[in-house]
Amino acid sequence: MSVTPRASGAAGERTGLHVAYGGAVYPAEEIARGAAYELFSADEVAGFEWAPRPGSVLPWRTFVHVTEVTAVHGAPEPVEEPEAPLLVPLHREHGWAYLHRLSQQPLAADDALLTKVRRSAVIRPGTRMVKVLSPRQLAGYVRGWLPHGFCYREYDVAHLRTPAATAVLRGDGAGARDGTEVTYALRWRAADPADYDVPVGPGHHGLTMLTPRDRLGAAVLGTGFVPSSSQLVPEFVTRDFADLPMPANAALLAYPADGTEVVLYTYQAEQRGWLRMVGPQWRHLLAAVPGLSPDQEYVPTGDAPRSTQLVGGYAGGEYEAVADMPGGFRVLAMTRAARYPVDSAARRVRFARWRRVPCLVLREEAGWLRLRLCQPGPEAVATTGAQCHERGIYEAWAPGTEVTDDQVVDHPYVL
Known part of the structure; x- marks a missing residue:
């Protein structure tokens, strides 16, 4: 044609x-x-x-x-390897519309075609990940929150740029109904595919059974795709719903109504803080963010409690490390000369059980532990009384004396 x-x-x-x-x-x-x-x-x-x-x-x-x-x-030559797209087996009857219908049917979670297509969406070291945020969540990340919960490959959602279009990706339950005229997002590079999971199968079955009364955000279908009448977007969760160490050069973004991407802050790993990048013409985009001054040049997060840590081995010693993709892992050091590439790297997380429910230990205060459910579902939520803070994230306080199997686990990365 x-x-x-x-x-x-x-x-x-x-x-x-x-x-x-x-x-x-x-x-x-x-x-x-x-x-x-x-x-x-x-x-x-x-x-x-x-x-x-x-x-x-x-x-x-x-x-x-x-x-x-x-x-x-007239496209420029790519500067890096593109991400893998969703691949659909060629079939004269089973096209995009058929696949989309399958993706929205929880009973089709085990369908062979849907499973094959979902597995074609892969994360590799350096893949850019995105989490859409509310103004309250943006304030939390500026003050020290770490990537966690539901997220997406930037490749799969790059065309969703306006507040109306990104409402399907928000996990706070508000979506476009709160009248927000700007969308916020966190973007970072994945350190390792093992940090992520697909919300499909027995380990995530409880999520699909939670009622609207017990959840925020859209229902989890169990197919690995976002609930949407028009989009086919593969979704991921952080492994065990754990926090991930913040990689170097992560960015906090804003998308006003015209879809322009505005970089608000970038993460400076050595300084443990966010450096403001936005100019005066865009600072009004921060007006809706609670407790954040648009004129603040740098926001440190060093005092924020951290539920996870990236550690690396170098010359026989153990050091705090940072993921600096696509370059790999290195020692976290203020001086450039000391930023050695590490010989080994691992993500360190603390786990425990409370009332026989597997949990992550986020922090400890005065003999109480702040816990996050690793496998949320109706029974686990009822047993612990955990509250939903965003889609898939359920947390509760527990007396330290009642917690069992308290242990620190290292998830090693392959270098």
Whole structure:
């Protein structure tokens, strides 16, 4: 089929990039290293939104995933290996619509086709992960929270850029109903695939049985995909719902209504804090974040209690380490000369049981332990009285004298 550009103008001239989509070719801008594209048009097109930018002659825009386009013209050479897309076996009857219907049916969790497609979404060392946040959660991460719970590969959600589009990924139960005009997100690079799990199978069966009264956010279907009427997004959880050590150069992001990505802060591992990156024109995006001054240049997190630690071996000694992907693991040190690559690395976590329920120990205060359920479900929640703080995250306080099997476990990484 022959296609021609619908329009030319600022976007196409600036990037030299054009994308074939829906039977036409549009000027475009690359998103997330080619995982998605922002398309522009001078004329109204079905699915495009009116969102003019100053000086632009292309006021109609939309965001599309790379798998939705048929050709890309003028794309730059990739600087790193792209992530693996979802792969669907070719079949004349079982197309995308059929697969999407399966992904939304809990009884189809064991379907062979769905399982095969879900396994094609893989995490590798250095994969960029994303967790969509509420304003309250953003404040928590700035003050020292660590990555945990439900998350997604950036590759799979790069086309979801506006508050309305990202509502399906929020785990606080509010979604788009709270009227928030900006979406916040945490982005980091995975240190190791073993840090993540797919919420499918017996270990996560309890999540699928929780009633709306006992949960926040969307139901967990048990298929490994996000509940959505239009999106096919594979979801992940951190292993045991544990916190992960914050990698170097993680970023806190904001997406206002027009879908622009704004980097608010980047994580400085050696300084244990967040360095503000946003300029004055974007600081209004922080107005909804409780307890955070938009003018604060640097926010330290060194005093925040940490439930997990990355340790590394070097020259026979053990040191606190940091994941600095894609470069690997190194000793956490203030001076560049002391940032040695480690000989071994492991994520250190504390586990325990309370009332025979397996838990993570987050912190200890005055003889009480703050616990997070490793395998939340109706019985575990009822037994412990744990409260849901976000989708899949259930925590409770327990007297230290009642806790058993208290132990520290190292999850080693393969270097």
